Amino acid sequence: xxxxxxxxxxxxxxxxxxxxxxxxxxxxxxxxxxxxxxxxxxxxxxxxxxxxxxxxxxxxxxxxxxxxxxxxxxxxxxxxxxxxxxxxxxxxxxxxxxxxxxxxxxxxxxxxxxxxxxxxxxxxxxxxxxxxxxxxxxxxxxxxxxxxxxxxxxxxxxxxxxxxxxxxxxxxxxxxxxxxxxxxxxxxxxxxxxxxxxxxxxxxxxxxxxxxxxxxxxxxxxxxxxxxxxxxxxxxxxxxxxxxxxxxxxxxxxxxxxxxxxxxxxxxxxxxxxxxxxxxxxxxxxxxxxxxxxxxxxxxxxxxxxxxxxxxxxxxxxxxxxxxxxxxxxxxxxxxxxxxxxxxxxxxxxxxxxxxxxxxxxxxxxxxxxxxxxxxxxxxxxxxxxxxxxxxxxxxxxxxxxxxxxxxxxxxxxxxxxxxxxxxxxxxxxxxxxxxxxxxxxxxxxxxxxxxxxxxxxxxxxxxxxxxxxxxxxxxxxxxxxxxxxxxxxxxxxxxxxxxxxxxxxxxxxxxxxxxxxxxxxxxxxxxxxxxxxxxxxxxxxxxxxxxxxxxxxxxxxxxx
Amino acid sequence: xxxxxxxxxxxxxxxxxxxxxxxxxxxxxxxxxxxxxxxxxxxxxxxxxxxxxxxxxxxxxxxxxxxxxxxxxxxxxxxxxxxxxxxxxxxxxxxx
Numbered sequence: 001x002x003x004x005x006x007x008x009x010x011x012x013x014x015x016x017x018x019x020x021x022x023x024x025x026x027x028x029x030x031x032x033x034x035x036x037x038x039x040x041x042x043x044x045x046x047x048x049x050x051x052x053x054x055x056x057x058x059x060x061x062x063x064x065x066x067x068x069x070x071x072x073x074x075x076x077x078x079x080x081x082x083x084x085x086x087x088x089x090x091x092x093x094x095x096x097x098x099x100x101x102x103x104x105x106x107x108x109x110x111x112x113x114x115x116x117x118x119x120x121x122x123x124x125x126x127x128x129x130x131x132x133x134x135x136x137x138x139x140x141x142x143x144x145x146x147x148x149x150x151x152x153x154x155x156x157x158x159x160x161x162x163x164x165x166x167x168x169x170x171x172x173x174x175x176x177x178x179x180x181x182x183x184x185x186x187x188x189x190x191x192x193x194x195x196x197x198x199x200x201x202x203x204x205x206x207x208x209x210x211x212x213x214x215x216x217x218x219x220x221x222x223x224x225x226x227x228x229x230x231x232x233x234x235x236x237x238x239x240x241x242x243x244x245x246x247x248x249x250x251x252x253x254x255x256x257x258x259x260x261x262x263x264x265x266x267x268x269x270x271x272x273x274x275x276x277x278x279x280x281x282x283x284x285x286x287x288x289x290x291x292x293x294x295x296x297x298x299x300x301x302x303x304x305x306x307x308x309x310x311x312x313x314x315x316x317x318x319x320x321x322x323x324x325x326x327x328x329x330x331x332x333x334x335x336x337x338x339x340x341x342x343x344x345x346x347x348x349x350x351x352x353x354x355x356x357x358x359x360x361x362x363x364x365x366x367x368x369x370x371x372x373x374x375x376x377x378x379x380x381x382x383x384x385x386x387x388x389x390x391x392x393x394x395x396x397x398x399x400x401x402x403x404x405x406x407x408x409x410x411x412x413x414x415x416x417x418x419x420x421x422x423x424x425x426x427x428x429x430x431x432x433x434x435x436x437x438x439x440x441x442x443x444x445x446x447x448x449x450x451x452x453x454x455x456x457x458x459x460x461x462x463x464x465x466x467x468x469x470x471x472x473x474x475x476x477x478x479x480x481x482x483x484x485x486x487x488x489x490x491x492x493x494x495x496x497x498x499x500x501x502x503x504x505x506x507x508x509x510x511x512x513x514x515x516x517x518x519x520x521x522x523x524x525x526x527x528x529x530x531x532x533x534x535x536x537x538x539x540x541x542x543x544x545x546x547x548x549x550x551x552x553x554x555x556x557x558x559x560x561x
Numbered sequence: 562x563x564x565x566x567x568x569x570x571x572x573x574x575x576x577x578x579x580x581x582x583x584x585x586x587x588x589x590x591x592x593x594x595x596x597x598x599x600x601x602x603x604x605x606x607x608x609x610x611x612x613x614x615x616x617x618x619x620x621x622x623x624x625x626x627x628x629x630x631x632x633x634x635x636x637x638x639x640x641x642x643x644x645x646x647x648x649x650x651x652x653x654x655x656x657x
Binding site for chain 2: 038039040041044045059060061062063092094106107108109110111355426427428432434435438441484487488
């Protein structure tokens with residue numbers, strides 16, 4: 001609950017105007033009517049299913065699951081408290097932050113959904129387009145507006161893309177889902193190259209800001225790294241260009257085969273050069289019509305919502321001293337901020353043994369208090385299932401750390417081997433073949449010794465419970481894919497993937513390991529890296545230098561014995 | 562055995578006679594494919610009453626005198642998430 005000493009802060013983020021509020025309100029009442037008609041039998045399940053999916057409502061292994069959109073991962077404290085309230089009132093007191101930076105409730109009753117959607121609308125949130133064959137939640141760099149590495153804050157463009165793609169009449173019945181991400185610096189924290197379409201804010205040779213557009217990346221059954229569609233799109237043309245890409249996809253994609261319906265399949269079938277030609281033709285046509293220019297005043301209007309907070313001046317830029325544990329946390333979880341005396345703090349929801357991405361209502365409430373007290377009322381959800389306080393004064397970091405310790409969210413492990421992405425897997429998901437979370441927990445416990453984690457350094461483990469790859473296993477330095485062999489869970493190792501600016505697709509090692517073998521196999525792989533790495537090499541670098549063979553030999557050694 | 566979800570709250574149900582129960586241990590085991598198929602056909606026909614959705618059959622076996630699903634998926638569905646033992650049917654959390 002809100003600490004009486006904490007004053008709720010309204011951060012600088014997009015606020016609904018009257019049209020947004022009306023649109024979401026009407027949509028809630030429309031779906032409330034559809035739920036009532038389903039319960040009365042006026043709608044059959046076949047008729048209702050696509051409607052509920054368009055509103056983020058799935059039927060999972062145990063119950064309905066409701067997926068709440070968190071656009072570009074940005075949440076206000078008010079919204080965080082509302083999510084806590086919903087978890088407490090309508091669910092089993094916890095929620096799950098996902099790799100699409102959304103939040104999922106796992107135990108929702110259909111009869112409660114209209115009330116939940118009304119509660120969400122009260123804080124300018126909804127579940128629209130968090131499922132279905134449409135443009136999904138737009139994601140962005142979680143350090144947006146806070147890092148000095150970016151050309152400009154990517155969130156205004158992400159918000160414009162969100163508005164353009166929400167119930168876009170041409171794109172609500174695409175062949176398959178379509179995911180877009182936006183970044184603004186060379187460092188890629190948003191896995192841009194694994195998206196159906198991605199926009200990177202760039203400067204051209206004349207120093208003009210514009211957009212590099214990539215398309216055709218993706219995970220799933222057939223992983224691909226995105227191809228560059230255009231190195232530089234002018235600001236006013238960006239929506240026209242994105243629309244051109246989507247229009248080509250919508251017209252030319254395979255709708256006859258569910259495994260070939262994503263844009264990555266289209267682009268890699270016709271070739272990126274042919275795709276660029278087709279996009280250029282559409283782009284010219286849209287430009288000639290002149291109907292989809294992004295006016296500078298509209299860009300300015302949206303950008304104003306995301307104006308940087310008024311940073312205090314004269315603050316010391318020295319990191320406070322508060323003991324060894326705090327210093328360890330700073331080493332991994334605190335990043336450089338654009339303003340002197342400020343820092344970016346990553347809260348990993350990954351204390352070894354925890355369910356990656358889960359937070360209870362009490363934890364959400366206290367994080368909301370931390371947001372208000374220390375980070376201008378704002379938090380970011382990351383695709384690595386962590387939270388980020390984007391604007392904190394360095395002098396406040398010891399107090400934040402102390403509070404996170406009480407919450408059991410103070411693990412100093414951001415980017416280390418225990419900071420594991422895991423999809424819900426067979427514990428919750430109707431599509432999963434194997435559990436992901438218990439494997440993440442076992443590996444994290446095995447490597448929980450902090451000295452050992454630091455000795456290993458940056459190592460990203462990502463675990464998926466099926467080939468759909470919600471746990472991003474293709475992009476893991478060490479990826480793990482759960483498979484079903486005659487009703488029993490097995491786990492394949494995938495090495496050498498990266499979801500960062502040096503993106504690569506991991507290589508499958510070979511036959512899977514049993515549930516009780518996989519963590520030991522990972523340890524043997526890590527031991528090869530420790531023994532063979534050169535100075536300064538990350539696991540990924542050593543893998544790229546040595547190839548699969550030594551890691552494979554080590555991984556199967558014990559399993560074969 | 563035959564399972565489905567309850568429409569109004571999504572709860573997992575198991576077939577017993579011509580009705581439904583919440584716990585796998587209380588449900589019917591069909592001795593052969595023909596009786597299982599007949600039960601599924603009856604349940605599918607019942608979906609027009611808008612009380613249950615998505616009925617399907619799954620395999621079970623007897624282990625130490627107890628009926629247990631063959632697939633891990635159905636074991637977890639019958640009990641609840643293995644990572645949250647305080648939730649689901651394993652914790653007695655059922656909607657009446």
